[in-house]
Amino acid sequence: MSARPMFPLGSVLFPHTPLPLRVFEPRYLTMIGRLLDDDDPRFGVVLIERGHEVGGGDRRSATGTMARLVSVSAGAEVVHAVVVGTERFSVDEWIDDAPYPRAEITPLPDLTWNDALTPLRTEAEAIVRRALARAPEARWDARTELSDEPLAAAWQLAAIAPLGEYDRYALLRSTTTGGLLRQVIDLTLEAELVW
Structure with a gap:
């Protein structure tokens, strides 16, 4: 402490x-x-x-x-x-x-990366980039570059996803990388429904 x-x-x-x-x-x-x-x-x-x-x-x-x-x-x-x-x-x-x-x-403990999560990360990136291209007032551009390091890129996807602050706070509190990516996907798909 x-x-x-x-x-x-x-x-x-x-x-x-x-x-x-x-x-x-x-x-x-x-x-x-x-x-x-x-x-x-x-x-x-x-x-x-x-x-x-x-x-x-x-x-x-x-x-x-x-x-x-x-x-x-x-x-x-x-x-x-x-x-x-x-x-x-x-x-x-x-x-x-x-x-x-x-x-x-x-x-808090750092999240860890496992290469088995690569397909989930790829799916999350595709959904976030599509949502950014469609979002009415996105903070980030759909072409925003992400880190080559997969765990850093997972956090960056959470950051650029066009979500409200309470959804973003839920992502920050993730306890696993897989859970983070799954929530990025789910929350982004939910946000797309209300545009």
């Missing part, structure tokens, strides 16, 4: 997936500034289940993903950062938000 800086967001971060951040709240500007001086510039990202990103008073999810700072650029009153998700964790206890949110966390 260790205390880490935390960044509650209205979106889910997946392992092996980039996320651009626009940081403007003073407490998170302080956090990013301190992380830039750190040998291990990582912080936790959790989904806000209820409430708002700005100002606190939110209800935060119990599972999140560590984010590694990849790049930071400063504007007039805002910092633009790009992070990449690393390992998942569970929140054991929230610590006072001063000067920024922090929590005691425990890493």
Whole structure:
């Protein structure tokens, strides 16, 4: 168990997936500034289940993903950062938000890859890419490149699937790679039915 800086967001971060951040709240500007001086510039990202990103008073999810700072650029009153998700964790206890949110966390076990899952991954990719091409307002392009590493690609499929945040949170909580891929397929097919 260790205390880490935390960044509650209205979106889910997946392992092996980039996320651009626009940081403007003073407490998170302080956090990013301190992380830039750190040998291990990582912080936790959790989904806000209820409430708002700005100002606190939110209800935060119990599972999140560590984010590694990849790049930071400063504007007039805002910092633009790009992070990449690393390992998942569970929140054991929230610590006072001063000067920024922090929590005691425990890493979750990494999922493992088995080559027998290749057909399921191929099916999931075909369904997600088809859905992205048809989705009314998809965040990702149907031609988005995935990692050559199969487990990373499985997480990236979860990230690019055109789903709502609660479905994405369910995917983040997967306990097996096969379960993750099966849920990606099922949830994407369900989402296609309502477009």
